[in-house]
Amino acid sequence: MKTIYYKIAAVLAFIIGAMAFVSGIQVLLGRDPGYHVLNWLPIYNYTMGFLTALVTAPLIWRSSKLAMPVALTTTGLHMLVMFILQTTYRDVVAAESIQAMTIRLVTWGVILILMFIQTAKNKALKKATVPA
Secondary structure: OOOHHHHHHHHHHHHHHHHHHHHHHHHHOOOOOOOOOOOOHHHHHHHHHHHHHHHHHHHHHOOOOOHHHHHHHHHHHHHHHHHHHHHOOOOOOOHHHHHHHHHHHHHHHHHHHHHHHHHHHHHHHHHHHOOO
16 A cells, blocks of 8 residues: 555644644743733644644554544644634734644645545555456
8 A cells, every 4th residue: 555645644744733732832831922822722732733743643654544534633623723713712813823723724734635645546556456
């Protein structure tokens, strides 16, 4: 089974997860980012970054059966948080937070596309090699 797209997706997931983890932990440890920070957002960034880098990325790297559901769940959670930021906290959320979440969502879109492409290629390859 080919896995190059899964490997690329895993590297992207690890990078975006590590970035979220670092940004979240810095704020939690008292570093002032220079803009208003919602109390719960660094905790979300830290937690999701940690889980992404240490759970989701390795599952994608290994082409685990859980990789796609976990990647979809991760993307869904980011979409939910973006929705909450854009609706409930529209007047108080920093533009930098919206920008970071947008980058995260675009990256996860690319990750999912890579995973879907790899899955489709693997199914086609498997179908072509199965004797009739």
